[in-house]
Amino acid sequence: xxxxxxxGQGETKTFREVLFSGLAEDGGLYVPESIPxxxxxxxxxxxxLSYPMxxxxxxxxxxxSSISNHDIRQASVSA
Numbered sequence: 451x452x453x454x455x456x457x458g459q460g461e462t463k464t465f466r467e468v469l470f471s472g473l474a475e476d477g478g479l480y481v482p483e484s485i486p487x488x489x490x491x492x493x494x495x496x497x498x499l500s501y502p503m504x505x506x507x508x509x510x511x512x513x514x515s516s517i518s519n520h521d522i523r524q525a526s527v528s529a
Contacts, residue, residue, distance in 0.1 A: 451464075453467075456480075456481055457477060459475075460475045460478075468480040482512060502523075506522050
């Protein structure tokens with residue numbers, strides 16, 4: 451997933467790049483280029499998940515191109 455500035459200038463960036471950069475160069479905030487679409491079945495299947503597992507699923511939608519699912523899992527369990 452790529453991220454863009456709310457002010458519409460500058461290059462798109464990865465999750466890892468925006469995580470460590472703070473504000474965009476143009477002073478805007480970084481937001482995802484697109485919002486992941488989830489089916490009602492996906493959302494329903496999440497009801498039974500523990501908080502750490504739910505956090506892992508949500509974070510992976512936005513960060514999995516930069517951070518491995520294993521590392522996301524480790525972070526969600528230790529939180």
